[in-house]
Structure formats: C-alpha cells, structure tokens
Amino acid sequence: MDFELSDTQRDAQQRARAFAERELAPHAARWDAEGTFPRDALTQAARLGYCGLYAESRQGGLGLGRLDATLVFEELAAACPSTAAYLTIHNMVAWVASRWADTEHASSWARRLTSGHSLASYCLSEPEAGSDAASLRTTATRDGNDYVLEGTKAFVSGSGVTEALLVIARTGASGAQGLTAFLIPASTRGIQLGPPEEKLGWRNQPTRTVHFERVRVPADLRLGQEGEGFRIAMQALDGERVNLAICSVGAAQAALDAARQHLHRRSQFNRKLAGFQSVQFKFAGMATDLVAARQMARLAASMLDSRSPQATVYCAMAKQVATDTGFRICNEALQLHGGYGYLRRYPLERYLRDTRVHQILGGTNEIMRVIVSRYLLDEVTAGGGDGL
Ligand SMILES: Cc1cc2nc3c(=O)[nH]c(=O)nc-3n(C[C@H](O)[C@H](O)[C@H](O)COP(=O)(O)OP(=O)(O)OC[C@H]3O[C@@H](n4cnc5c(N)ncnc54)[C@H](O)[C@@H]3O)c2cc1C
Structure with missing residues (x-):
C-alpha cells in the first residue's frame, strides 16, 4: 500500500492549485455576494480538461482515475468550495454521458460536456422523492421514436445556466427497476424553470425546480437501457x-x-x-x-x-x-x-x-x-x- 502521491499526481495538484489561486480565489467572495455564476472561470477550467476529468477519453474526457480527480477538486475547493462543487456535478454528468452514450446524438452531447462547451445539471430529486429517490414520479412514456416526459424535479443545481440535464424518469413499474436515464437539452420545448432558490450557501450557482410538461425527447438521448436508470x-x-x-x-x-x-x-x-x-x-x-x-x-x-x-x-x-x-x-x-x-x-x-x-x-x-x-x-x- 503506497500512500505517497506520484510525481505526475503532484504536478496535477500543483497545476490545480495555481489555477485556483489565479482564477477562483480572487473572485470567490464577490461571486458569493453577487450570486454570479462563474462561467468564464469554468471555461478556463475546461481548457485544462477539468470538465471531463474522469470521463472516458473516447468521448473527449481526460480519463483520469477518481483518486487523481480528488487532487484537483481539493485544490479548487480550497479557493471556492461552491465553484468546485458545481464542477463535480458537471463531471459526474459528463462521466455518465461518456460511459453510457451509445448513439451518435448522445455521444455528440457527451463530447460537448467533456470539452466544457456545454454545462450540465443532474435531475434526480423531486419534491416528494428526496432520500427515497427510487419513489420518484416523473414519467417518460414511449411515443414512436420519442419519449414524452411529465413531472417535476427539485433542487436542480445549475439549472438556468446549464445546457444539458441528466434526468432520471420512470418508464416502467414502481420502484428502482422502473427507472431510465436521459440526457436532455435544457432548451427543449416544455421545460419550465422555477425561480432561483434563496440559499444559505452555494450562492454563486442557481438551484431551481425544473418542470417537464409534455417534453418530447428523442429515444437516441436515452442513456443505457430502459430500467437501468x-x-x-x-x-x-x-x-x-x-x-x-x-x-x-x-x-x-x-x-x-x-x-x-x-x-x-x-x-x-x-x-x-x-x-x-x-x-x-x-x-x-x-x-x-x-x-x-x-x-x-x-x-x-x-x-x-x-x-x-x-x-x-x-x-x-x-x-x-x-x-x-x-x-x-x-x-x-x-x-x-x-x-x-x-x-x-x-x-x-x-x-x-x-x-x-x-x-x-x-x-x-x-x-x-x-x-x-x-x-x-x-x-x-x-x-x-x-x-x-
Ligand atoms: C443546495 C442543494 C443542491 C442540490 N442539488 C441537487 C441536484 O443538483 N440534483 C438533485 O437531484 N438533487 C439535488 N439536491 C437535493 C438533495 O440531494 C436532497 O435534498 C437530499 O437527497 C435530501 O432529500 P430531501 O431534501 O427531500 O430530504 P428528506 O429525504 O425529506 O429527508 C429529511 C430528513 O430525514 C432524514 N431521513 C430521510 N430518510 C431517512 C431514513 N431512512 N433514515 C434516517 N433518516 C432519514 C434525512 O436524512 C433528513 O435529515 C440538492 C439539495 C440542495 C439543498
């Protein structure tokens, strides 16, 4: 068991620290006070590959291990915990997209996420399904080559400033087995956003409720199989x-x-x-x-x-x-x-x-x-x- 970081890991850590001290630390207090989403800093982060740290390299990610990614996130969080935490959510979605996209349409979105050209939100929680996520009620009903989504997601970090939503919805019976994952462009017709929540912290990123009213999503944006969500x-x-x-x-x-x-x-x-x-x-x-x-x-x-x-x-x-x-x-x-x-x-x-x-x-x-x-x-x- 080796507790020492390798030279490569130390280099990555140093680079992340330098980036955080230059691009995040000087602005973090202002972003917090003004509620400013740090889009420009995230664009700079994307240039270093930080939007797809552990996403698969065949989809444009860096393909790093999770341990390597922690070295980067720790340095970013020391400068601005809220920006770092949003970036972890984006990385989570970019990883899912890179891992499960199996159509050209979904892959093109995966590459937009890993490159940071588009940013992502994760939509699991609902007003009546928090800790008991498997009880969620948003439905996705197959209709020809599409699915039609109906329902409401709560607490969606980044919603309103992100371009893609990873949505877990019900395509089958009750319980965990009936759920399916979709990667949905945030601009799709029928998606409506609630007002930004007033929050104690994480004030430089919006959190909103997201409503789906007969939102038509092409089946080739489904990630994985039905029931795998x-x-x-x-x-x-x-x-x-x-x-x-x-x-x-x-x-x-x-x-x-x-x-x-x-x-x-x-x-x-x-x-x-x-x-x-x-x-x-x-x-x-x-x-x-x-x-x-x-x-x-x-x-x-x-x-x-x-x-x-x-x-x-x-x-x-x-x-x-x-x-x-x-x-x-x-x-x-x-x-x-x-x-x-x-x-x-x-x-x-x-x-x-x-x-x-x-x-x-x-x-x-x-x-x-x-x-x-x-x-x-x-x-x-x-x-x-x-x-x-
Ligand atoms: C700022 C913010 C950002 C968020 N961002 C996202 C996001 O991007 N995407 C997303 O999907 N969700 C997001 N969430 C939602 C978050 O994941 C949920 O708030 C969390 O899972 C808890 O669900 P809940 O709020 O419904 O609380 P509840 O599930 O109602 O829980 C209330 C209390 O009961 C306790 N409790 C519940 N069940 C049990 C049990 N079986 N045993 C013991 N105690 C229990 C809980 O621990 C908690 O203390 C965000 C939340 C916040 C506040």
Whole structure:
C-alpha cells in the first residue's frame, strides 16, 4: 500500500492549485455576494480538461482515475468550495454521458460536456422523492421514436445556466427497476424553470425546480437501457460522494490555514493566540481530523478506481466522515477568529455556509449511515458480503 502521491499526481495538484489561486480565489467572495455564476472561470477550467476529468477519453474526457480527480477538486475547493462543487456535478454528468452514450446524438452531447462547451445539471430529486429517490414520479412514456416526459424535479443545481440535464424518469413499474436515464437539452420545448432558490450557501450557482410538461425527447438521448436508470444514478452518486467529501476537505484545509495565520498574528492577554495551550490542542485536533478525512476520501476514490465490490460502502463512509469533519473544522476555524470569523471580509463564514450543504446532498449523511449499516447488518450478517 503506497500512500505517497506520484510525481505526475503532484504536478496535477500543483497545476490545480495555481489555477485556483489565479482564477477562483480572487473572485470567490464577490461571486458569493453577487450570486454570479462563474462561467468564464469554468471555461478556463475546461481548457485544462477539468470538465471531463474522469470521463472516458473516447468521448473527449481526460480519463483520469477518481483518486487523481480528488487532487484537483481539493485544490479548487480550497479557493471556492461552491465553484468546485458545481464542477463535480458537471463531471459526474459528463462521466455518465461518456460511459453510457451509445448513439451518435448522445455521444455528440457527451463530447460537448467533456470539452466544457456545454454545462450540465443532474435531475434526480423531486419534491416528494428526496432520500427515497427510487419513489420518484416523473414519467417518460414511449411515443414512436420519442419519449414524452411529465413531472417535476427539485433542487436542480445549475439549472438556468446549464445546457444539458441528466434526468432520471420512470418508464416502467414502481420502484428502482422502473427507472431510465436521459440526457436532455435544457432548451427543449416544455421545460419550465422555477425561480432561483434563496440559499444559505452555494450562492454563486442557481438551484431551481425544473418542470417537464409534455417534453418530447428523442429515444437516441436515452442513456443505457430502459430500467437501468437507478443503477446509473447510484453509480454516479458513488463518485459524487467522494467528490463532495474532498471538496469539504479542501475548504477545511483553507479554513485551517487561515486560522493558523490568525493565531500567529492576533494577541490577547499580551500573548499570541497560538501561545495558549487550549488553542494549540484545538488546532492539533482539527489538523489530525482533517488528515483522517482526506485519507478516507482518497481510500474511497481508490476503491472506485480498483472497482472494489465494497466501493459503495466506502464512498458512503467517506462522504459522511469528510463532510461532517470538514464542516466542523470550518466552524472551529471561524471560532478561532473570534468576531472576525463572522465578518464577510474574512472567508470563514463563506466556507461554513458552502460546506453545510455537503452534509445534505448526494444523499444525506443519515442515508450514508443507512447504506453502511445495511451492508454490515444485512448483507455481511447474511453471508452475502465480505465485511470491511
Ligand atoms: C443546495 C442543494 C443542491 C442540490 N442539488 C441537487 C441536484 O443538483 N440534483 C438533485 O437531484 N438533487 C439535488 N439536491 C437535493 C438533495 O440531494 C436532497 O435534498 C437530499 O437527497 C435530501 O432529500 P430531501 O431534501 O427531500 O430530504 P428528506 O429525504 O425529506 O429527508 C429529511 C430528513 O430525514 C432524514 N431521513 C430521510 N430518510 C431517512 C431514513 N431512512 N433514515 C434516517 N433518516 C432519514 C434525512 O436524512 C433528513 O435529515 C440538492 C439539495 C440542495 C439543498
């Protein structure tokens, strides 16, 4: 087992850090305050291949492993967690499109996504189907060479500024088996957007409800076979859970770095804050927990890379640990800044607001515990799994 990054991985990490410091960090606070979607920065990111990091190379992706992708996402999240997190959603959809597109029409969309010429949103959640995604009600009914979609998706990140929607809809019976995936141009007639949601964090990217009213979609934009949609959606989410985990780690690292500077600069009671042992212990605990969270995220990523049968369980564990830890570290770093941490001219409150949602989306951290306990208490207990 080798815990060292290779020279190539270190180079990729350095390049991502330089990009993030140049293109994201100087603008992140303004984008947050103004609610500006960072389209230009994403165009620059696309030039480095960041719109198709782990998408298949035959469809224009870089074809990197998931571990390699975490190195990039961590650096981007340290500068702007919200932009990095949106980019992970785009990468998730680009990967699905590159992996399952099997017609020229769908492949042309896959290549537009991996090149960053078009940006994507992921439409799984519905007003009545959040944690229980398999109960979703949006229908896709076959009509000649088309499908006709009816229904409503909730919480669609990027909707209104993205050009493609990965939509999971029901083509068959109730439950997970009846679901199918489609890649749909966002400009298709019958798609209507709700107003942008007012949110605590992720304020530089819109989140909207998306309504489908008799939306006609050519059958050659179906991804995979009928009935494969839930499996595709869950495979996509395994990777996205690692992505969110590492975005929390990146933000927490930036918060920790800011705290270290503050502790050396700020004096009270004629002593630097860094001189108080309770502060030192707090800081040491934050740093230790951060390393543990990062290693957990990288472990889950490498299990995806090696196609481990336990990858889903480790992705769930990594997402829960790293997003809980990342948020807590951001909060503790804010506390170490005293009142200054609460002010907008310091980045701590933005890191806090942006990382909070990582504990909720991609499956809540309670659902992550459901996945882990179900595996250990049902599958392993019944002799169907190998344990951990
Ligand atoms: C800013 C933002 C962006 C998002 N972006 C997207 C996106 O791009 N695409 C998309 O498809 N979705 C997106 N989501 C939706 C997100 O994935 C859901 O909010 C999430 O899965 C939870 O669903 P819910 O909100 O319906 O909560 P519910 O499922 O109603 O859950 C409410 C509470 O009950 C708990 N709970 C539910 N079931 C169980 C159980 N079995 N055991 C224990 N506890 C349980 C949950 O953990 C939670 O605490 C986004 C959400 C937000 C806030």
